[in-house]
Amino acid sequence: MSLLRLSSVRAGYGGLQALRGVSLHASEGEITALLGANGAGKTTVLNAVCGLVPIAGGDVFFAGERVTGYPTERLVRMGLAQVPEGGKVFGELSVRDNLLLGAYSRRGRSSRAEVRDDLEEMCRMFPVLREASSRRGDTLSGGEQQMLAIARALMSRPRLLLLDEPSIGLAPMAAAEVLRQVAALRELGTTVLLVEQNVAAALQIADRGYVLEVGQVVLEGTAAELLASRDVRRAYLGRDYEGI
Amino acid sequence: MSDQTPKEPGVTGTDAPEESSAFVRAVEERGAANVGLAGAGLTPTSRSKGHQTAASKALASPWFALAVAVVALALPYINSQAYTLRIATDALIFIMLAVGLNIVVGYCGLLDLGYAAFFAIGAYTAGFLATAKGMPMWATIPFVILAAVAGGIIIGGPTLRLRSDYLAIVTLGFGEIIRITANNLDVTGGPNGLFGIPDFGEFGLRADVAIYWTTAVVVILAVIASSRLGRGRLGRAWRFVREDEDAAEAMGIHTYKVKLAAYITGAIFGGLAGVLFAVHQTAISPPSFNFLWSALILMAVVLGGMGSTPGVVVGALVISLLPELLRGAENWRYFIFGVLLIIVMIFRPQGIWPYTPTEQAVKKSLFGRFKGGGSGNTAGTTTEEVAR
Amino acid sequence: MDYFLQLVLNGLFVGAFYALVALGYTMVYGIIKLLNFAHGDIYMVGGFVGFTMLTAASGAMGAKGGLLLLIVVMVLAMLTTGTLGLIIERIAYRPLRGAPRLSILITAVGASFALEYGIALAYGPNPRAYPVGMGTGSFNVFGVRISTGQLVMVVIAVILMIALDTLVRRTRSGRAMRAISQDPRACLLMGVNVDSVIARTFFLGSALAGAAGVMAGAYYGKIDFLMGFIIGLKAFTAAVIGGIGNIRGAVLGAIVLGLLESFGTAWLGSQWRDVFAFGFLILFLTVRPTGLLGERVTERV
Numbered sequence: 001m002s003l004l005r006l007s008s009v010r011a012g013y014g015g016l017q018a019l020r021g022v023s024l025h026a027s028e029g030e031i032t033a034l035l036g037a038n039g040a041g042k043t044t045v046l047n048a049v050c051g052l053v054p055i056a057g058g059d060v061f062f063a064g065e066r067v068t069g070y071p072t073e074r075l076v077r078m079g080l081a082q083v084p085e086g087g088k089v090f091g092e093l094s095v096r097d098n099l100l101l102g103a104y105s106r107r108g109r110s111s112r113a114e115v116r117d118d119l120e121e122m123c124r125m126f127p128v129l130r131e132a133s134s135r136r137g138d139t140l141s142g143g144e145q146q147m148l149a150i151a152r153a154l155m156s157r158p159r160l161l162l163l164d165e166p167s168i169g170l171a172p173m174a175a176a177e178v179l180r181q182v183a184a185l186r187e188l189g190t191t192v193l194l195v196e197q198n199v200a201a202a203l204q205i206a207d208r209g210y211v212l213e214v215g216q217v218v219l220e221g222t223a224a225e226l227l228a229s230r231d232v233r234r235a236y237l238g239r240d241y242e243g244i
Numbered sequence: 245m246s247d248q249t250p251k252e253p254g255v256t257g258t259d260a261p262e263e264s265s266a267f268v269r270a271v272e273e274r275g276a277a278n279v280g281l282a283g284a285g286l287t288p289t290s291r292s293k294g295h296q297t298a299a300s301k302a303l304a305s306p307w308f309a310l311a312v313a314v315v316a317l318a319l320p321y322i323n324s325q326a327y328t329l330r331i332a333t334d335a336l337i338f339i340m341l342a343v344g345l346n347i348v349v350g351y352c353g354l355l356d357l358g359y360a361a362f363f364a365i366g367a368y369t370a371g372f373l374a375t376a377k378g379m380p381m382w383a384t385i386p387f388v389i390l391a392a393v394a395g396g397i398i399i400g401g402p403t404l405r406l407r408s409d410y411l412a413i414v415t416l417g418f419g420e421i422i423r424i425t426a427n428n429l430d431v432t433g434g435p436n437g438l439f440g441i442p443d444f445g446e447f448g449l450r451a452d453v454a455i456y457w458t459t460a461v462v463v464i465l466a467v468i469a470s471s472r473l474g475r476g477r478l479g480r481a482w483r484f485v486r487e488d489e490d491a492a493e494a495m496g497i498h499t500y501k502v503k504l505a506a507y508i509t510g511a512i513f514g515g516l517a518g519v520l521f522a523v524h525q526t527a528i529s530p531p532s533f534n535f536l537w538s539a540l541i542l543m544a545v546v547l548g549g550m551g552s553t554p555g556v557v558v559g560a561l562v563i564s565l566l567p568e569l570l571r572g573a574e575n576w577r578y579f580i581f582g583v584l585l586i587i588v589m590i591f592r593p594q595g596i597w598p599y600t601p602t603e604q605a606v607k608k609s610l611f612g613r614f615k616g617g618g619s620g621n622t623a624g625t626t627t628e629e630v631a632r
Numbered sequence: 633m634d635y636f637l638q639l640v641l642n643g644l645f646v647g648a649f650y651a652l653v654a655l656g657y658t659m660v661y662g663i664i665k666l667l668n669f670a671h672g673d674i675y676m677v678g679g680f681v682g683f684t685m686l687t688a689a690s691g692a693m694g695a696k697g698g699l700l701l702l703i704v705v706m707v708l709a710m711l712t713t714g715t716l717g718l719i720i721e722r723i724a725y726r727p728l729r730g731a732p733r734l735s736i737l738i739t740a741v742g743a744s745f746a747l748e749y750g751i752a753l754a755y756g757p758n759p760r761a762y763p764v765g766m767g768t769g770s771f772n773v774f775g776v777r778i779s780t781g782q783l784v785m786v787v788i789a790v791i792l793m794i795a796l797d798t799l800v801r802r803t804r805s806g807r808a809m810r811a812i813s814q815d816p817r818a819c820l821l822m823g824v825n826v827d828s829v830i831a832r833t834f835f836l837g838s839a840l841a842g843a844a845g846v847m848a849g850a851y852y853g854k855i856d857f858l859m860g861f862i863i864g865l866k867a868f869t870a871a872v873i874g875g876i877g878n879i880r881g882a883v884l885g886a887i888v889l890g891l892l893e894s895f896g897t898a899w900l901g902s903q904w905r906d907v908f909a910f911g912f913l914i915l916f917l918t919v920r921p922t923g924l925l926g927e928r929v930t931e932r933v
Contacts, residue, residue, distance in 0.1 A: 072823070403917055408737075
């Protein structure tokens with residue numbers, strides 16, 4: 001069953017149309033990868049889903065409800081969370097405050113105690129955050145900041161997590177660690193829509209994937225199908241991956 | 245301390261409401277308005293809201309400017325009554341202040357909330373040298389320019405390196421510093437100010453006619469100068485800085501120097517207007533230079549259209565002659581001014597009469613070739629709003 | 633020595649008063665980088681709202697208005713000016729979010745003008761005498777004279793400041809405020825309704841200014857429609873000294889400014905007090921534009 005469905009969504013910035021009729025879906029409990037070159041419109045898809053970019057046409061459905069044009073904070077309350085590119089950790093706030101901000105939308109429906117439990121849970125999942133709890137966000141390393149950003153997003157107990165290039169700019173070790181954590185999210189039952197530059201790594205943890213080109217979906221399929229696809233291999237994986 | 249503190253909230257409060265400003269009050273107290281001069285610019289402006297391009301095209305033409313200048317110079321032949329000339333002289337001085345502030349706010353995008361300070365510096369420098377030192381009025385002008393430049397450097401020097409909003413509030417403070425200083429010092433005559441300020445000479449004419457003509461010539465030259473400055477090499481750099489400071493910096497414009505140049509040029513215009521004011525009033529005192537004054541000049545610039553010389557001239561005429569139509573309702577007037585500032589900024593930030601650069605000017609500035617003056621802002625085909 | 637101590641105390645007293653106004657300035661600046669010129673005028677409106685309520689109350693209760701009445705009126709005036717802050721933000725500032733900085737600054741000047749002359753229209757341009765004072769008693773401590781009014785003012789100001797600091801540091805709203813000042817867009821992704829948090833910031837800042845307005849009326853005994861002008865400038869100076877956008881910095885800056893003024897006045901005479909303060913502002917911007925507690929580079933953020 002699909003938790004998120006986009007049907008012929010068109011969106012753009014000013015006169016520029018970045019999405020030209022994108023249709024895709026993300027199934028409950030799965031990791032769906034969104035692949036494509038720079039400027040293909042991957043981030044715009046995430047922002048259109050979140051209500052950060054106005055939708056010019058088409059519809060977005062989330063959990064069976066038509067959510068086109070909903071304000072971001074309402075979508076977050078419904079269970080949508082995005083980790084923007086680079087994490088966008090609040091550098092001047094403590095790690096703990098960052099995490100608590102993630103739980104901002106949980107007011108009526110969950111008590112303080114639950115938030116405190118989740119805080120504990122995040123510190124268990126990402127031990128580095130426990131040690132850094134009272135440090136400022138900008139004192140963390142790049143990989144740690146990305147962990148914090150993911151943990152912060154999870155604090156809203158999202159049903160769907162949108163991840164924008166979680167491994168970009170990180171050292172190979174840190175990038176691998178972050179992606180390992182993303183793969184672990186599936187075990188928690190969180191649905192993930194993952195935008196990732198590193199196609200091979202993304203398809204290794206994803207269940208299904210879409211390839212975007214100039215604002216349109218040009219290819220879709222299971223991760224295995226995409227990995228096997230000649231087009232994907234030629235365009236994104238290069239010759240080194242011929243043998244996979 | 246405790247015996248002085250009760251004065252605290254009334255520092256501006258006690259003098260400002262009654263003596264809004266000698267100039268403004270003087271304008272208000274005078275007889276019936278001579279709307280003839282203002283009418284020339286007024287009627288088309290209010291209509292131009294809808295189809296500004298056509299109106300701007302016609303009215304921004306050099307011929308129209310020439311016609312206005314001729315009317316201004318010929319006024320004493322049309323109506324030489326003393327009150328007509330007084331109002332007209334006031335309006336002319338106000339125009340000079342507005343085009344001067346337009347260089348700072350309109351061209352360069354720097355908010356100066358203490359412009360009256362330079363006006364005061366000019367008036368007091370000229371007044372002091374002429375009355376205490378017996379200098380002829382024309383000889384004070386170099387000193388006035390020096391004083392204005394010095395003031396501009398003292399205030400602009402440190403603040404223009406910072407974010408633009410700092411300048412706004414620092415100039416606001418500077419305006420107060422100058423006014424309070426004038427009020428406290430002996431050389432400036434304290435609260436009584438200076439009086440018996442001589443004029444430039446009578447040239448065998450009636451005194452007020454001579455003052456009017458001197459003022460008219462100076463102001464017309466100032467308007468032309470500011471308009472040409474805006475269209476020249478420096479003017480384009482100013483607009484660049486206003487539109488996008490980072491881009492300007494990236495294109496090799498030394499933004500700090502360019503901003504300081506705008507601020508100092510504005511200061512000189514203000515100082516010279518102060519000389520005209522001192523001559524015209526023959527007596528000056530601190531309340532003439534309060535914040536209200538700075539705010540009214542700003543109002544003229546914003547209402548007319550920041551960066552547009554014809555717009556600012558019309559704005560200045562409206563602001564200086566409006567009191568004649570709304571006599572005895574100062575509070576309403578200022579209240580409406582405030583509301584109008586908000587409305588204009590929200591619904592028509594380019595002002596009633598926006599600046600319309602020629603296609604050529606836009607291209608030139610885009611390619612960074614800051615050469616020549618161009619043919620003036622006559623075509624009105626590309627507004628900056630469109631370009632943005 | 634006594635004289636020195638007296639100057640220090642006077643400086644602290646004036647500083648506490650500036651701090652209440654400076655806090656609103658610095659909060660609004662911190663969150664949306666707007667110099668709210670109308671802030672000083674909100675303080676003035678607070679004075680007039682208190683005046684109206686106290687006049688009505690002392691008419692009903694006879695001449696004996698106690699400190700309790702004053703505090704009740706102050707709270708009501710805070711609610712009123714807070715709401716006024718909300719309205720101004722909604723009408724004058726929110727439509728211009730994202731517009732060039734110059735436009736918003738000019739709008740702020742317009743709002744300031746509209747408030748000043750709106751009050752002049754409603755109450756007349758002449759100063760009004762406050763119907764209730766803070767008591768005229770005074771007592772001596774270590775040879776220093778402190779009036780009851782001063783003491784009450786400082787106590788109220790300190791309580792309000794501690795409350796604000798707690799709110800900003802410990803609560804959900806406060807956390808959102810601090811986060812918005814860094815990255816409003818990322819805040820949207822946290823499910824924060826940024827507009828409503830900005831509105832809350834205006835409410836808080838304006839309420840504090842309103843409290844200061846009532847206190848000024850009760851302490852100085854009279855109010856007029858331009859009384860916010862100089863205070864607004866002083867509050868800005870205080871905020872800059874402390875590092876604009878920094879809440880504790882605003883309090884520190886206000887105290888520093890109060891002390892400077894106190895000593896400056898003793899040295900140069902009271903007619904130079906404002907010149908001294910603004911001259912110091914210019915000097916401070918030249919030497920240390922980030923302020924005492926500011927750490928971010930202020931140049932074109």
